[in-house]
Amino acid sequence: MKTYYVYILLCSDKTYYIGVTSNLTQRLEDHQHKKYLNSYTSTRLPVELAYYCTFSEVSIAITTEKQIKKWSQAKKKALINGEFEKLPNLAKKKFK
Template identity: 70%
Template sequence: MKIYYVYILKCSDKTYYTGFTSNLEQRFFEHQEGKHIESYTYKRRPLELVFYFEFSEVGFAIDTEKQIKKWSKIKKEALINNEYEKLPNLAKKKFK
């Protein structure tokens, strides 16, 4: 069974990058080495792998990556810190 990963990298400028891969170790190496000059992480190295999920279904992994990419920095940090109870409140829109 093939495993897919959704991962979050912390960049040197304190931003987060969320990605998807079937080979986490290789993909992280590519980010660290700057394989793709045009990528978000290229000028933000060094990087730290701060979180990842494993999936057995590629479609679910891709959908999860797309969802997390839309999240705020605060919500991503709650996920990274295993503060799952905070996620529902961070998802609610604030109205004035």
């Protein structure tokens, strides 16, 4: 069974990059060595792996990646810090 990873990188400008891969080690090397010159991380090096989680279904990994990309910086930081109880209250938009 193949494993898929959703990962968050902390970039040098303190922004987050979220990605999905089936080879986390290789993908991190790709980011660090500017394999993709026009990528978001290529101008924000060095990057640091801040968080990752694993999936056995690629479709669920991709859905999760897309969901996290929409989150606020505060919500991403709570996830990274394992502050799961804060996640529901850190929505991008607060509705009254």
